[in-house]
Amino acid sequence: MEITINEKKIFSRQSSSFRLRSPSLNALRLQRIFDLFDKNSDGFITVEELSQALSRLGLDADISDLKPTIESYIKPDETGLRFEDFAALHRTLDESFFAGDCECDGSQESDLEEAFKVFDQDGDGFISAVELQNVLKKLGLPEAGEIEQVEKMIVSVDSNHDGRVDFFEFKNMMQTVLVPSS
Template sequence: MEGEKKPPQLSRPSPSFRLRCASLNVVRLRRVFDLFDHNGDGEITVDELALALDRLGLGADPTDLRATVDAYIQPGHQGLAFEDFEALHSALGDALFGPDAGADDEARPREEEDGDMEEAFRVFDEDGDGFISAAELQAVLAKLGLPEGRSMARVIEMIYSVDRNHDGLVDFLEFKDMMQSIAVRNS
C-alpha cells in the first residue's frame, strides 16, 4: 500500500545504541532502566527485560537472554541494578562497535552533540515533519508501555511544559533545551 510505513529492519545495530555524548547516554540509560524496571524495585529481572524487549518488537529467546544477563547480576540479587545494567550496555556496545575510546564531552565538537540530539528527536518525530505532536509522543509512550501513553491529557501537559512558543508542538530547539536541562539536573 502506498504511504504505509514499513517496520524498521534490525539487520545491523543502530549507532544510537551508544551516543557519543556520555552525559546524554547516562540520562538515556537511566530512563531505559526505569522503563524496564516494571515493578519499580530498582532491579531489572530477566522476565522484565524480556517483557520490555517484546513490547519494543525485539523479542529474545528467554534462555539466551538469561545466559547473557546472569553474568551481570550481582550475587544475592534477583536482577540487574542500574550499575549492572550500565556494565551490560557498555559490554554490548564494545562487542558491537568496538571499545568506547573516551567519549569525552569536553573535547567533542558541538556539531556531534547536536547530531546525537537530532537522532534522539527523530525517534519521537515519527512522521519526520520536524515537530513532535501530542499524538506522536503518545504513540512512543504507549509503545514503551508507559502509563502516560494512555492519557492524552497527560501527554498534552507534558508538551505544554516544554512548548515555549505555545503552538502545541515540540520543535527541535525545545526538545534540545529539555534534554540539556535533564542532563544538567542528573549530573
C-alpha cells in the same frame, strides 16, 4: 547472544543518540530504566522481565539467546539482576557496541537530530502530542496515560504556541537536560 557486524552497526547507529554525555545523568537514566524493567518492584530484573521490556520497545530477542548473557551477570543464589549487576551489563554492552566504532560524527547536534526522529514518527518535522504519547507508551512510562497530560508536556516546550514541538524547541529543551561533562 551472538551479534553480527551488520547488526552491531545498526544498533550503534540507532542507539548512539541516547548516550548522554553526563555520567550523573547516565546513572539517573539507568536507574529509571532498571525501575521500569523491574515490573514487580522486587529489586531484581529477571531474564523474563528484561525480555518483555525489550519486546515492548520493539527489540524482539529470543529469550534463549538472552539467558546465558544475562545469567552471567546474576550473582549466585539471586533471582535476577540487582541494579549494580544491570549497570555492569550495561557498561559491557556500551563498551562492546560504542567503543570507537560509532559511525556517527559525535556532534551533539547530530545526536539531537537522531533523537528528534524517534519522536517525529511521521517525519513531518514536528512532534505532536499523539507522537509523544506513543513513544512514552512504548517506554512504559505512566506519563503516557492521559493525552491531556501529554499535551501539557508539549505546551511546556512549545515556544511558538502552535501545539507541537519543532526541532529548535526540542533542541532548546534537550540542552537544558543534556549537560556536557567536563
